[in-house]
Amino acid sequence: MSANLTATTEPDRTWATGNDDLTSRFARRNDVFGPSIWTEILNLFKHHTDPIYFGDGSPDKGMIPLAKLKEASAEAWASAPDCLGYGEQQGYEPLRHLIAERMRPLGVATSADRILVTSGSTQGIDLACRVFLEPGDVVLLENPTFLGATEIFRSWEARLVPIETDDQGMKIEALEAALIAEPNAKMIYTIPTFQNPTGGTMPIERRQRLVDLARARNVAILEDDPYVELRYDGLAVPPLAAFDPNVVYLGTFSKTIAPGIRCGWASAAPDVLRLLLANREVSDISNDRITMRVVYHTADGFLTGHVAGTLDVYRRRRDTMLNALSEVMPESVAWSKPDGGFFVWITLPEGMNATDLAIPAADNGVIYFPGHWFFPNHDRYNTIRLSFSTVPEDRIVEGVRRLGETIWAAG
């Protein structure tokens, strides 16, 4: 601080002890914020000296292309200071072109002018809420689904209608029934590929029917697709956005580069994109401009090959987890067999409570995400989400063994 910034008059500090009156003036939307799940998780870490943690929704540290990122950072700074003013609210144009190019092989016909670069796909969800949702509007979503998304919808005072889900995503009959029961439903939120938390992928026929149903009733579709590039088996299924250009599609570099690099995107029809951008400008103006260049230089001509090179590691970890589960779990326990992504979803026998079990499991050195967090109504307690993405194979075997031991002991 320069010398002339020193205060020359002491303000009256009568109130310096603080006062809580403003709490009565908070907006109603804030009523949804409860204690953070991270507090619960951190508490679980206190139960064991070396717990095996199956909670991460992140890529493995070893898969982050660090050397390339550093190189890309040097390239990005080479274009400074010209990129250090205000600007690029829609996103660095070469990056938008690159994103559009990367979406084409998925079957999505988009273009740079239909892309908005976001600070991760979380921001994409928030911006879509700003565009579509009034308080009380109905959002249909998978039961279970990504906890972060339900928290965003709740903060927009949406009414959440969970749709029954199996290992192929939303059951279309359940969706149709919900659309009849809620004729004013505004939005369907879905993670159709390697879903979080179930790992399931919606087959092409269901995708077509989902899009048809939404179209017929003029319901917005918000497709969250963070894991699409992480396929270990089977053939690609086109995103919903390939079936209908009105789908608002969210992508991210969080799973292919790193989540601490805040960079994702939305692809949308021009009318929607215009409002996503307008809302972006009143949220935080733009992404960090250097970061967008770092992502561009990392992705350009490199990322596709890099991601392909990581698939073997993740595939082996998934297989290791599935095999270990087969070896240790009682017959009454079932689990998903995902073709990609980061998650295996475990269903315990009815009546067994995975939330309560998290404490003995932590005592036994294994930490997982209790499944009830992922049910928008928090009304099911016999499921567990395990992530294999950041855990080495030997630790996966040992962690699943510890988990099996805990479940046997409880059963």
Added chain:
Amino acid sequence: MSANLTATTEPDRTWATGNDDLTSRFARRNDVFGPSIWTEILNLFKHHTDPIYFGDGSPDKGMIPLAKLKEASAEAWASAPDCLGYGEQQGYEPLRHLIAERMRPLGVATSADRILVTSGSTQGIDLACRVFLEPGDVVLLENPTFLGATEIFRSWEARLVPIETDDQGMKIEALEAALIAEPNAKMIYTIPTFQNPTGGTMPIERRQRLVDLARARNVAILEDDPYVELRYDGLAVPPLAAFDPNVVYLGTFSKTIAPGIRCGWASAAPDVLRLLLANREVSDISNDRITMRVVYHTADGFLTGHVAGTLDVYRRRRDTMLNALSEVMPESVAWSKPDGGFFVWITLPEGMNATDLAIPAADNGVIYFPGHWFFPNHDRYNTIRLSFSTVPEDRIVEGVRRLGETIWAAG
């Protein structure tokens, strides 16, 4: 894209031509978005081959500490990949400590746990709206004020009540009358130091009275303080946050480092900070984690001295602008004499329309921001905002000469 991502089934493209039905489903809050002022500005650039641009609200490119930023970037990447996962939602802790340290000489007793790092202070305004504003809530603000802020408040469906302002900021009698007329007013938004657009600074007595009034009526104060470090004359005046710990204070590195580096902060009382953070987590999770480290390493032990070193340049530009105005303007034209910041505010004779004049001015090679943008009701047309921060002295002289010529011709 890896080979297995190629779509194997062609989706039905019956609708691929698009459909606009979703436009009927947009939320009401989006009604506020009109055409961008940037379109108008870009159009003005077409009028002349070498226009002198007085529009920037940015630091000069030459003042950006580029060598230090590159060094800081290398340091930041040295802590990767450990900082590349999800995390640090409240902000990189050493950066929060540094910010609290930088605020202490201003007279504000804050601490790292009361700081939230934001993607620029724009995000701070948005988050404060999320915490406090219901649709229809009244926000009192300076008339004129920062256009970006009024757009954020409008997107939250606030009712804006502009308060008469002179060269010392809000007139306290006008504020008091407005608080009586609007007993439910929720928030006062103010830029008390080197205000945008007027350049005016609120003296200490007014600050104390403003804080008293707000306190007595339990109205939240949102203090936007981007220019405080850029003082060229006179003694520092403590921020409102120095008078009352309940003030929500917004700071930014956009004017001292660079706006393309998206990094600012909010400092608030614990109850408010908790909700700012909760809303941040459902907006975009966190700042880019590398960017926070770049800002930290740039600021640590360097930024104060760097900023002090830029003051001479800005002071000379301001003086050059004020002298040039004295030389060329008709007596009927008045302007502010700011002690800091980036802006001089010109008042033309009543009846002269600075918005209309922008076109002949552009034809004559000078571009400014018409003042009506800054009045929340867009109801005054005889003012102009000139920024001197990015224009070399010879260009300032020439630009003001061109502007004077245009005004004389119109007068």
